[in-house]
Each structure stands twice: as C-alpha cells, then as structure tokens.
Amino acid sequence: MTDKISEKIVFFFSHIYHTEEQYKIPRNSILNLSLSVNFILITQLKDKVKISTVHPDSNFIRFWQVLMIFVTIYNAFIIPFRIAFQNRFDGIWIILDLIGDSILVSDIFLRFHLGYFDHGEYIEDPKKIAQRYRSRLLSRHLVASFPGDLIARILLPNLLFIIGLLRLPRLLRLPQCYRIFNRWETNININPTLIRMCKLVIFIILITHWVACGWFLIGSWESTSGDSWLIAKSLESVSTRSQYMNSLYWAITTLTTVGYGDITPTTEIEITFTLMVMFLGISMYAYIIGNVSSLISNLDAAQARYREKLNQIHTYMRENKIPPKLQQKIRDYYQYRWIENRDIRDYHIVEELPYPLKMKIALQLHKEVIEKVPIFQGATAQFVEEIVMALKPEILPPNEYIIREGNWGHEMYFIKRGLVQAFSEKTGTIYRNMGEGTFFGEIALVYEQRRTASIITLTYCELFVLEKDDFKKVLENYPDFASHVRQIAKERYESEKKE
Numbered sequence: 001m002t003d004k005i006s007e008k009i010v011f012f013f014s015h016i017y018h019t020e021e022q023y024k025i026p027r028n029s030i031l032n033l034s035l036s037v038n039f040i041l042i043t044q045l046k047d048k049v050k051i052s053t054v055h056p057d058s059n060f061i062r063f064w065q066v067l068m069i070f071v072t073i074y075n076a077f078i079i080p081f082r083i084a085f086q087n088r089f090d091g092i093w094i095i096l097d098l099i100g101d102s103i104l105v106s107d108i109f110l111r112f113h114l115g116y117f118d119h120g121e122y123i124e125d126p127k128k129i130a131q132r133y134r135s136r137l138l139s140r141h142l143v144a145s146f147p148g149d150l151i152a153r154i155l156l157p158n159l160l161f162i163i164g165l166l167r168l169p170r171l172l173r174l175p176q177c178y179r180i181f182n183r184w185e186t187n188i189n190i191n192p193t194l195i196r197m198c199k200l201v202i203f204i205i206l207i208t209h210w211v212a213c214g215w216f217l218i219g220s221w222e223s224t225s226g227d228s229w230l231i232a233k234s235l236e237s238v239s240t241r242s243q244y245m246n247s248l249y250w251a252i253t254t255l256t257t258v259g260y261g262d263i264t265p266t267t268e269i270e271i272t273f274t275l276m277v278m279f280l281g282i283s284m285y286a287y288i289i290g291n292v293s294s295l296i297s298n299l300d301a302a303q304a305r306y307r308e309k310l311n312q313i314h315t316y317m318r319e320n321k322i323p324p325k326l327q328q329k330i331r332d333y334y335q336y337r338w339i340e341n342r343d344i345r346d347y348h349i350v351e352e353l354p355y356p357l358k359m360k361i362a363l364q365l366h367k368e369v370i371e372k373v374p375i376f377q378g379a380t381a382q383f384v385e386e387i388v389m390a391l392k393p394e395i396l397p398p399n400e401y402i403i404r405e406g407n408w409g410h411e412m413y414f415i416k417r418g419l420v421q422a423f424s425e426k427t428g429t430i431y432r433n434m435g436e437g438t439f440f441g442e443i444a445l446v447y448e449q450r451r452t453a454s455i456i457t458l459t460y461c462e463l464f465v466l467e468k469d470d471f472k473k474v475l476e477n478y479p480d481f482a483s484h485v486r487q488i489a490k491e492r493y494e495s496e497k498k499e
Contacts, residue, residue, distance in 0.1 A: 053115045053124040061114070065180045068107060071100040072177045075170040076206055082164035084213035084220075085240055097149075097167075104145045104173065108138070137176075144172040197295050200288070207284065211277055212251040216243060222267045232266050255281035306338050333397050336460045362388040366464060369414050369437055375446070375488045383478050390470040394463045402463070405454040409444025410468045418461030425454045433458070445471045446489035 111133050115124040148166035181199045185192040222228035230236045253259040254277050265271045317327045366388045405425045415438050422431040445468050475482040
C-alpha cells in the first residue's frame, strides 16, 4: 500500500517537472505549483468536454451560485477552526472537503463557458469569455483550488496546523460570494432588502467566528510560555467544545464592547490582540447600526411613501376644512389603493420605461379584454398596440357614478377589478351588473349621442378609460379599418335603439 502511494507521489511531481518546461513555470513556488497543477487539469478537461455557452441568468447558474455560497461559507467556518484548534478531521469531513474542492474545480471549468454582458451586449463567444476569465480571476481561482492539504495529508499527516494552513487559499473565493449577493439584489425576484440583511448577518457571524478562533490560537501559543488566558481560566485541557464556547463568548463581549472582565488577556500579545478586536468592534458597531437602520427603513419603501402621501392629504384636508364625512371617504380611497396595489403610484411606475417595454406591459395587461370588444375584432396587432397605449387608469370608490344617463358620451371603459351596475335613473330599471374583464360605452367612440343608461360602482373599481379623441387619432393611422369600425358600431347602435 505504501509503495503504491509513493509511486503516485513520484508520478505527480515528475508530471509537474515536465509541465514546467512546457508552460515555462519556474519551480520552488507554491503559487506556481498550484497554477501548473490546476491549469493542466482544467485544460485537459476543457478540451475533452464540449458544452455550449451558459447564460448568466439561467436557472442552472442560480442553483450553481447557491452551491458556491454554501461551499465558500463552509470553508470560511471550518478552515479557521482547524488552524486554531488543530483537531484531526477525518471520515465525513474529508468527504465534505473533497466534494467542496470538486465544486471549486468544476466552477473553473464552467467559467470558460459562462457568457457575460458587456455594456448591455450579451457575449457568448468562447474566445472572448476565456480571455476575460484568464485576465481577471483565473489565477486566483487556481490558487484557491490547489490541493495542498491533500499532499500534506500524505507527506505530513500529523502536522494538523500545516494541513489547515494549506487550505487557507480556499478563502480567496469569499469575494465571489459578495459579488453573487450583489447580483441577486438586482436579478432575482426577492426583496433586495432581505438579501442585504442576509449578507450582513453572514458577515457578522463570520467576523465573530474568526475573532474567536484567533483568540484561542494566540492563547494556545502563549500557553507554551506558561502564561495565557487559557491557563488563567484552566481551559487548556478541557474539551474542544468548551474551549470554542469560551472563545466565542469572549469574542462577542469584546466586539460589542460589553466585556464583563471574566476572561481577560494576560500577556502582551493577548493585550495587543484585544485592543485590535476592540477597535474592530467599534467599527463594526457603527457599520452594523448604519446598515440595520437603512435596512429597516427600506424594508418596505412603498409603505413609507404611502404614509408620507397620506400625511400630506391629511394636512391639506385639515387646512381647507373638508367635511369629516368626505375626509373619511378620501382616506378609505387611499387605503384601498394601498391594500390592493401596495403602492399609490402603481400605474405611473411604468412611465419611466422606454416605449417598447411600456407597450409590452400594456399588451400583457389589456390585450385580452381589448380583443373582446366587437368594434375591435379583426384589428391588426399594430392597431391593438396603439389602443392599449392610449388607455388611462382610473380608480373609483363605491357608489360613484361613472356614467350618467342623458349626458354626452366621450369615452369607453374597461373594468380591471370591481363591480358596477347599469340602470335607468328615469324608470329605476336595472339592466345588468358588470365585473372584471367587461367593458361599456364603446358606441360613444364613434357616434355623438347621449348616454342611454347610468352606471354606478358597487365596489371599489379599477378602470381603464379610452377617450374619444385618442381613439380618433389611432383610427387616422388605419383608414381601412376605420370603415370596419364604423360599420360594426352602426349595427350595434341600431340594435340598441330597437331594444
């Protein structure tokens, strides 16, 4: 068994020796050794496996990013712990290390096929992708993936501190986690405030864990001289769990500047480290307070805007002595808009979008109901697009007239949400109730006539209004279809007169 392992080691280093001549990499350097080993592995793997370019916003990449987050956080916790406490991690821990290292190596291979955006242009040319990756992150990722700890396990199995130290380059992947979180804030349908909060919590936990590991490592070093905080607290021979808990307790109390004095430094090195941690704690305190207050204020920015708007309305009504009953009705109106839309500016947000995107949103919302209108049936896609862009939103509270019988009509209505009733004010006859997805008043777009019925809201109603002047402007661009519209409107007008 030992002979086989020795043969593998000799083959490994002889392969590296010949590789140096091919790639002009000098010897006697851990950095260059890692570059050569990983570069050979990735080059051979990349040449044998051909895959297409992967889009950076695909579901697979999002899953892969989650995987990278878990692997990097695992390394960020385990590696400092191993260096500080120098415990032997065998069995399942070796398997987890190998799985994590395999994912990091696979990520290097994947990045040679990962497309990117350059000033809004999607780049999927393999040569450009490879050139960009080589010039930016390849060297760092190769170093982070170098299996130095595996080599040390074979050559120096009892030097646990060295084995842990050789895994330290894995932490070079931490900036990648930060970039992934920043990308999620803009690309994923999750509240960005929650992502920022998650990032802040991970940052706080990692810093506290690292400080605890550093505090114990210094204590164990100082114990060799016969004086340290571990000896003062009689912790040099207790279980690793108890040692870590005491170290973590000291780290938290020192970082938060509420230390109780039960665990104190006893040597100059420990005092120096304590001062550094106290300065770090002061900085972290200011950073955390600033971020938490910002997160809380932005957790629901729409609600903050709503309250601000409502305060302005209250001030206006109070200064102008609006009757209390009307004030309540106005408050109920804005309350409805908040409950249903979560933002009182719901319909005006899209105004900032370019025309093509606004048109796509309008089509998504209104195309189906527009195509139900008889006078629009048979219209071209371009005609429908211009019609939906001419629609204007309107919200009405209950028991408000939309149309009054006998008034001149100049617009038609589409019901997005709510319930209305058509009836005759003269006779009291109720014609029908209309709900979501229905329309009324289309004859007024073509003919000059008075309304033949009144329509009143039974609930809060969200409507879209198509005005006569806007409709005529659209028809001017489609003269052939205009005659078709007038013909259908004439037939419906005559049938309504007969009724």
